Amino acid sequence: MIDSLIISFQLSLMTTVILMFVALPVAYILAFKNFKGRTSLEVLVALPLVLPPTVLGYYVLLLIQPHAWLGQTWQSFFDSSLAFSFSGMVLASVLYSLPFAVQPMQQAFRAVPRAWLELAKIQGMNLKQTFRHVLLPASKGGIWVAVALSFAHTMGEFGVVLMVGGSMPGETKVASIELFEMVEMQQQSDASILALILLAISFVLLSLVYSVNRRSSWVSS
Amino acid sequence: MKHHIDINARFGSLKLDVQVAFNHELIVISGENGAGKTSLLRSLAGLKKVDGSIQINQQLWLDSAASFLLPTEQRKLGFVWAGANLLPWLNVKQNLTLGGRKYEYFESILEDLALISLLERQPSMLSTGEAQRVALARAMYAKPSLLLLDEPFSAQAPDMRHRLREVLKTWQEKHQIPVLLVSHDVEDAKVLAQQHWYMREGKLLKTITQKYMDKVKTND
Numbered sequence: 001m002i003d004s005l006i007i008s009f010q011l012s013l014m015t016t017v018i019l020m021f022v023a024l025p026v027a028y029i030l031a032f033k034n035f036k037g038r039t040s041l042e043v044l045v046a047l048p049l050v051l052p053p054t055v056l057g058y059y060v061l062l063l064i065q066p067h068a069w070l071g072q073t074w075q076s077f078f079d080s081s082l083a084f085s086f087s088g089m090v091l092a093s094v095l096y097s098l099p100f101a102v103q104p105m106q107q108a109f110r111a112v113p114r115a116w117l118e119l120a121k122i123q124g125m126n127l128k129q130t131f132r133h134v135l136l137p138a139s140k141g142g143i144w145v146a147v148a149l150s151f152a153h154t155m156g157e158f159g160v161v162l163m164v165g166g167s168m169p170g171e172t173k174v175a176s177i178e179l180f181e182m183v184e185m186q187q188q189s190d191a192s193i194l195a196l197i198l199l200a201i202s203f204v205l206l207s208l209v210y211s212v213n214r215r216s217s218w219v220s221s
Numbered sequence: 222m223k224h225h226i227d228i229n230a231r232f233g234s235l236k237l238d239v240q241v242a243f244n245h246e247l248i249v250i251s252g253e254n255g256a257g258k259t260s261l262l263r264s265l266a267g268l269k270k271v272d273g274s275i276q277i278n279q280q281l282w283l284d285s286a287a288s289f290l291l292p293t294e295q296r297k298l299g300f301v302w303a304g305a306n307l308l309p310w311l312n313v314k315q316n317l318t319l320g321g322r323k324y325e326y327f328e329s330i331l332e333d334l335a336l337i338s339l340l341e342r343q344p345s346m347l348s349t350g351e352a353q354r355v356a357l358a359r360a361m362y363a364k365p366s367l368l369l370l371d372e373p374f375s376a377q378a379p380d381m382r383h384r385l386r387e388v389l390k391t392w393q394e395k396h397q398i399p400v401l402l403v404s405h406d407v408e409d410a411k412v413l414a415q416q417h418w419y420m421r422e423g424k425l426l427k428t429i430t431q432k433y434m435d436k437v438k439t440n441d
Contacts, residue, residue, distance in 0.1 A: 115302060115304070116306070116308060118266075118268050118293075119306050119308070119319070120294075120319075120320070121267075121268070121292070121293035121294045122293060122294075122298050122299075122300045123294075123320030123322065124294045124295070124297065124320050124322065125294060125319075125320045126294060129320065129321075133308075133319065133320070134308065137308075137310050138308075138310075
């Protein structure tokens with residue numbers, strides 16, 4: 001049980017860290033830029049919200065199997081299979097949790113008062129400085145929400161990680177899958193403990209999200 | 222004339238259409254609400270999209286015929302909004318040095334604007350007038366190429382207003398920086414203006430020069 005919880009934690013942590021870097025530019029573009037294909041990008045980002053996780057897992061699996069281009073490239077670089085590996089699960093999780101990182105950031109960016117962004121320009125700041133000194137501090141709340149939701153959502157994955165990871169004990173078997181297997185094998189007491197732990201984690205993370213949301217509004221203060 | 226403006230644009234019902242040239246002067250702009258005063262300042266700052274051309278200090282900022290636009294962040298501007306526009310998570314000093322501009326005369330401006338004792342304060346602990354003076358100092362100390370002021374004294378008590386006018390006047394004479402000051406206060410025009418522009422419906426109705434005003438003053 002500990003093994004699967006640790007794997008879940010590692011997976012969520014890795015996914016969240018990667019997502020912060022991936023989601024930041026995407027959220028920025030969606031919040032401020034108008035361009036052709038904007039709607040497509042928005043739909044693409046939101047797709048994991050409605051797609052059956054097994055469908056996403058299926059396509060990721062197609063992409064990373066040893067003779068597919070991504071799987072092959074990976075194999076030649078790292079000499080190991082991406083399919084049914086921890087790294088493969090990270091890739092799938094990044095895609096699966098993308099909307100949970102992008103959308104709160106995008107909303108937070110949009111809520112930054114226009115005057116603050118204009119001030120950044122007046123003060124001669126370039127994009128990097130504007131991010132560092134204005135945009136990120138002004139949307140701190142939204143970014144913490146993105147972190148918490150990405151982490152919690154990855155902890156709660158089931159279908160995607162089962163498809164891509166294959167539930168190998170000690171490697172790709174995460175807590176949510178182990179719970180399923182415990183119930184299947186009628187290990188009621190273990191199952192109840194694991195379920196309770198997962199419930200507690202989600203509860204704590206969501207509590208953080210809501211309290212951050214309430215406290216971090218610069219605009220109203 | 223060192224600076225040339227020839228711009229036009231339509232913002233909703235307002236048709237902005239301004240052609241004017243000026244030197245390193247302190248210019249007061251007045252006119253009714255909705256006359257386009259703020260729009261003019263924002264256009265010069267590059268925060269509103271306009272057609273035409275802007276040239277300040279032999280530097281081209283806008284030439285829409287040649288599709289040239291110098292981005293706001295490269296114009297080295299000072300701009301004081303009608304609201305102070307301080308970032309709430311930074312203290313006064315951090316707000317002043319935002320963007321890491323090089324500065325000279327920092328101390329003397331802080332002293333002139335009565336800000337020395339407020340440097341460590343958070344914006345939420347400032348009065349509206351104090352916040353406005355911070356914004357003014359931020360715009361002034363970096364020696365901008367052009368200083369745009371939108372009702373910069375509106376939140377000040379009469380004494381402080383008087384003092385700020387003197388500070389601004391001395392600063393402008395010393396550094397020879399063009400200043401456009403939007404104000405409804407006739408006293409601002411009387412004390413400060415080397416030129417007075419009156420705006421109506423997006424146009425400069427008349428520009429009154431120093432000579433004329435000297436005449437008015439001597440007639441008073």
